[in-house]
Amino acid sequence: MGRILSRAGDQSRRDEHTLSDKDFRYICKFVYDATGIVLDERKREMVYRRLMRRTRETRLPSFKEYLNFLNSNPEESPKFINAITTNLTSFFRENHHFEFLKSTVLPELLAQSQQRRLRIWSAGCSTGEEPYSIAITLKEAMGNRLNSWDAKILATDLDSDVVATGKAGIYKAERIDGLDTKMIKRWFKKNPQNGRVKTATELGELITFKQLNLLEPWPMKGPFDIIFCRNVVIYFDKPTQQSLFQHYYDMLKPGGYLIIGHSEGLGEMQEKFTAMGKTIFQKIDPLSGSLSNDS
Ligand SMILES: C[S@@+](CC[C@H](N)C(=O)[O-])C[C@H]1O[C@@H](n2cnc3c(N)ncnc32)[C@H](O)[C@@H]1O
Secondary structure, eight states, X not given: OHHHHHHHHHHHHXXXXXXXXXXXXXXXXXXXXXXXXXXXXXXXXXXXXXXXXXXXXXXXXXXXXXXXXXXXXXXGHHHHHHHHOOOOOOTTTTTHXXXXXXXXXXXXXXXXXXXXXXXXXXXXXXXXXXXXXXXXXXXHHHGGGGGGSEEEEEEEESOHHHHHHHHHTEEEGGGGTTSOHHHHHHHEEEETTTTEEEEOHHHHTTEEEEEOOTTSOOOOOOXXXXXXXXXXXXXXXXXXXXXXXXXXXXXXXXXXXXXXXXXXXXXXXXXXXXXXXXXXXXXXXXXXXXXXXXX
């Protein structure tokens, strides 16, 4: 009898955590409207797992009740979105971008800029490894010269949890496995008690972390010398990608650089940029139709 009851219990628990087509469609629309992220059948398993996590965290008994809760509590919406975003990243991911920064962009700026102003944006920065990699590259390439520059890195992401991690600059020690030992010694402080590392304060001083949904109005004016938006637009549909690239174009200085992820492309917006290497694009000066050096 007990076994039969427990089997019945298992079945009802399964029903409570069955993701119906209707609920899946509701979630896809909810996420698309809020973030531009396109979810489809291929993402169903992932949505299931992340919905399960949030349902458990809120201690609600079923998906149905969780989705009612989401629908009627605006403060749950960012938490659900945080659970849905994919935040995969690492220090010096796609290292050729940082090599390009060091070998081409920074020497160019050092030689040409009268204003000694440098603005870099890491858009969709996840937990901060990307902006810290940019900061390390700037510090190592420019050395003391950086002190006489007004240099700032803006790091933004939709997900407030990852922005908080970036701001704290504290990571599991294995996140820096594989980095050069000299680099580790110079820019990270190990805490043997908790197996974590903390980024050097002077790196954090270069970076401003902010929560920002790329699909909502942007508070900053720019212009930027370089925008990194890597492995973000891959989650968006083509019209959203194109309007975002247009927006980046408007925010870049003539001659500024847009850097995207390894499996992304600019589509029709490519004609407003010159390809400078794998997934690196330079804005064509709209006035002269050529690349401008300094503005
Ligand atoms: C896969 S991570 C990429 C991190 C880093 N740029 C890299 O390449 O290593 C994608 C990031 O884009 C963010 N994202 C997704 N949609 C966004 C939106 N509408 N506005 C801002 N950030 C968004 C996610 O929260 C996530 O942290």
